[in-house]
Amino acid sequence: MDIMTSLKNQIIGKNIRIVFPEGNEPRVVQAASLLARENMLKPILIGSIEEVQAAAGTYSLEGCEIIDPKHYNKLDEMVTELVAVRKGKVTEEQARELVLNVNYFGTMLVHMGLAAGLVSGAIHSTGDTVRPALQIIKTKPGISKTFGYFAMLRGDERYIFADCAINPNPSSSDLAEFAIESARVARMFDIEPKVALLSFSTKGSAKTEETKKVTEAMEILNGMELDFDYDGELQFDAAFVPAVAKTKVKDSKVAGQANVFVFPDLNSGNIGYKIAQRLGGFEAVGPILAGLNKPVNDLSRGCSPEDVYGTAIITANQTLL
Numbered sequence: 001m002d003i004m005t006s007l008k009n010q011i012i013g014k015n016i017r018i019v020f021p022e023g024n025e026p027r028v029v030q031a032a033s034l035l036a037r038e039n040m041l042k043p044i045l046i047g048s049i050e051e052v053q054a055a056a057g058t059y060s061l062e063g064c065e066i067i068d069p070k071h072y073n074k075l076d077e078m079v080t081e082l083v084a085v086r087k088g089k090v091t092e093e094q095a096r097e098l099v100l101n102v103n104y105f106g107t108m109l110v111h112m113g114l115a116a117g118l119v120s121g122a123i124h125s126t127g128d129t130v131r132p133a134l135q136i137i138k139t140k141p142g143i144s145k146t147f148g149y150f151a152m153l154r155g156d157e158r159y160i161f162a163d164c165a166i167n168p169n170p171s172s173s174d175l176a177e178f179a180i181e182s183a184r185v186a187r188m189f190d191i192e193p194k195v196a197l198l199s200f201s202t203k204g205s206a207k208t209e210e211t212k213k214v215t216e217a218m219e220i221l222n223g224m225e226l227d228f229d230y231d232g233e234l235q236f237d238a239a240f241v242p243a244v245a246k247t248k249v250k251d252s253k254v255a256g257q258a259n260v261f262v263f264p265d266l267n268s269g270n271i272g273y274k275i276a277q278r279l280g281g282f283e284a285v286g287p288i289l290a291g292l293n294k295p296v297n298d299l300s301r302g303c304s305p306e307d308v309y310g311t312a313i314i315t316a317n318q319t320l321l
C-alpha cells in the first residue's frame with residue numbers, strides 16, 4: 001500500500017477539523033471540497049460566504065464549514081485569549097485587529113481547540129503563514145526551534161528533506177535538533193531513518209566556518225544516546241550514491257544509503273527540494289512544520305490543489321500523534 005493511502009486510512013471518517021484560512025483561493029477550496037466529499041476530514045474555510053462560493057466555482061461545498069471572522073460569535077473571547085497568550089506583547093486594540101487577519105484567526109481556532117490543525121500558505125508567504133503559530137502555538141517542551149520538512153515521494157521512493165522552510169541560518173545545535181526530529185517524523189512515513197548531515201564537504205575534504213557548523217552538529221549528536229543511524233558531514237552524492245560513498249567515506253552506516261537529509265542552511269534546503277520536485281519529478285509534500293504543540297502547515301505559493309490535499313492529509317495525521 002502506498003504511503004498516502006495508508007495515511008488516508010488513518011483519518012477517514014474521524015471528522016478531524018482542519019482550518020483553511022485561505023477560503024477565497026480556488027486551489028484550496030477545490031482540495032477542501034474533495035476532502036469533505038471523501039470524508040477524509042472536516043474542512044473549515046475562512047472567508048465570507050460570497051468569497052468562498054466564488055472560489056468554489058462548480059465545486060460542492062457540502063461538508064465544509066465556512067466561518068467569516070467579521071461575523072464570528074466568539075470574536076471577543078478570541079481577542080481576550082490572544083492578549084493573554086501574547087503576555088504583554090499585544091494590546092487589546094492590536095489583538096482586535098490581528099484576529100481579522102485570516103492566519104491569526106485560523107491559528108487562534110487551533111489554539112482554542114476549535115480546530116485540530118491548520119493549512120495555509122497558497123497565497124501567503126511562509127513568514128505570514130507561520131508567524132502566528134510561532135507566537136501562539138509555540139514549540140513543544142524540549143524543542144527550541146520549529147523547522148519545515150518535505151516528504152519527497154516518487155513511486156516507491158520516500159525521503160525527508162529538512163529544513164527547507166523556516167530557519168535561514170541554523171546553528172550547530174539547531175542542526176542536531178533537526179536531525180533528531182527529522183528521524184522521528186520519518187517514521188510517520190514508514191521510513192527507517194538514516195540521517196545525513198549535508199555539506200559541500202565530505203569528512204573533512206574542506207574545512208571552513210560552514211563545514212565546522214556541521215561537524216559540530218555531529219559532535220553534539222555523538223554525545224547523545226540515539227536510536228537511529230546518522231552521519232556527516234557528507235556531500236549529497238556521498239550520502240546517496242553507494243559507489244560514490246565507497247570512494248569518499250569509510251565505515252559509515254549512512255553514506256550511500258541515506259533517506260533523511262538535513263541541509264546546512266535554508267538556501268540549500270529550499271533550493272534543493274525545489275530542484276528535486278521540478279527536475280526530479282518528486283511529489284514534494286509540505287513544508288510540514290515539526291516540533292509545534294499543534295499541527296500548522298505551510299504550502300508553497302506554487303502549490304496545486306493536489307498539494308493542498310496531500311498537506312491536509314498529513315496535517316490531520318499529525319493531530320493523531
Ligand SMILES: CC(C)(COP(=O)(O)OP(=O)(O)OC[C@H]1O[C@@H](n2cnc3c(N)ncnc32)[C@H](O)[C@@H]1OP(=O)(O)O)[C@@H](O)C(=O)NCCC(=O)NCCS
Pocket residue numbers: 126127128130131134135139144145146147164165166167168270287
Ligand atoms: C519564520 C520567520 C518568519 C520568523 O521570523 P520573524 O517573524 O521575524 O520572527 P521573530 O524573530 O520576530 O520571532 C517571532 C516569534 O517567533 C519565534 N520564532 C522565530 N523563529 C522560530 C523558530 N524557528 N521556531 C520557534 N519559534 C520561532 C520567536 O521566538 C518569536 O516569539 P515571541 O514573539 O513569542 O518572542 C523568519 O525566520 C523567516 O522569514 N524565515 C524564512 C521563511 C521563508 O521565506 N522560507 C522559504 C519559503 S518556505
Ligand SMILES: CC(=O)OP(=O)(O)O
Pocket residue numbers: 121124125126164165270286287299300301302
Ligand atoms: C516552501 C516554499 O518555498 O514556499 P513558497 O514557494 O511559498 O515561498
